[in-house]
Amino acid sequence: MYAILIDDRKNLVWSEVPDPVIKNDEVLIEIHATALNRADLMQREGNYPPPPGWPEWMGLEAAGVVIEAPKNCRWKVGDKVCALLGGGGYAQKVAVPAGMVLPIPDGLSMVEAAAIPEAFATSYLNLCLEADMKAGDTVFIQAGASGLGMAAIQLAKSFGATVMTTVGSAEKAEFVRTLSADIVVNRKTDDLVSVMEKHPVDIAMDCVAGPILGRCIEKMARGGRWIVIATLGGDKTEIDMTSFFKHGIKLIGSTLRSRSSEMKADILAGLEEKLWPEFSSGRIKPVIYKTFPITQAETAHAILQRQENIGKVVLTVAENGAC
Secondary structure (H helix, E strand, O other): EEEEEOOOOOEEEEEEEOOOOOOOEEEEEEEEEEEEHHHHHHHOOOOOOOOOOOOOOOOEEEEEEEEOOOOOOOOOOOOOOEOOOOOOEEOOEEEEEHEEEOOOOOOOOHHHHHOOHHHHHHHHHHHHOOOOOOOOOEEEEEOOEEEHHHHHHHHHOOOOEEEEEEEEEHHHHHHHHHHHOOOEOOOOOOOHHHHHHHHHEEEEOOOOOOOOOHHHHOOOOOEEEEEOOEEEOOOOOOOOOHHHHHHOOOEEEEOOOOOOOOHHHHHHHHHHHHHHHHHHOOOOOOEEEEEHHHHHHHHHHHHHHOOOEEEEEEOOOOOOOEE
16 A cells, blocks of 8 residues: 655655554554644654554544454444544555544545544543533633634534634634634734633643743633643743642643553544534534645645644545545
């Protein structure tokens, strides 16, 4: 089969690689679409290696058709599915633990389904399981126009939360308002700390961190939960510990990729139970910015690097593998 490899110059090259061999608890999926994530850019730079046992090439989520499955398994040959991956989505095929595979929600295309697993599982893990989000909570979500941001906004709103989010342009501000974001902060023109002082948040899902984290966390509501999932803005900050203790704030570091396959299966089971009816009804939907054939992965990566996308960028793989 073929997959996207990173050469010595960090170029993306559609290359021949060995076919995956499934284990007893795995299914083999013929990939039709795989969505990009910022973690792919980090892996390309050598800063985010895949967990042990997963392919070396990028890709944290995919949609396709089951072409091989163990006996007495939920999945059968021909099933249309999407899957959360530890890596390996930029390819024609991938072997996946059966518990990390989900049915494609009714009415969704392969491209749309490929944009669900990573963003919505990350949102569900951190907002629902780590933060115990409830109706009436005020939730702060960084980068609301990103693929992860649009998932988190929709998830929080479906649970009855008030949502504050950041964006980098007026166009992106309008977009997140269509997702029902309540408070929109333009990071280039607005002072986030001042906004948070006026609107204390109960929960934050933060992919930025950086120096501003310490000033923002002081503005949380009592008992607030600030969850850091990445440090795109830098990995150092200063926190006033007196204020931190006084307000009973929890600072949580959380990543999805490093968790065991069994834990990911539990997360996905909850996600399917609570959100699949919302996808099928159209109340929640993945937002697709652009699609490209997988052989144009360089072009797709450039969009994420420029931070121009509103929603997800997806790579497609033709059924015969020729793109």
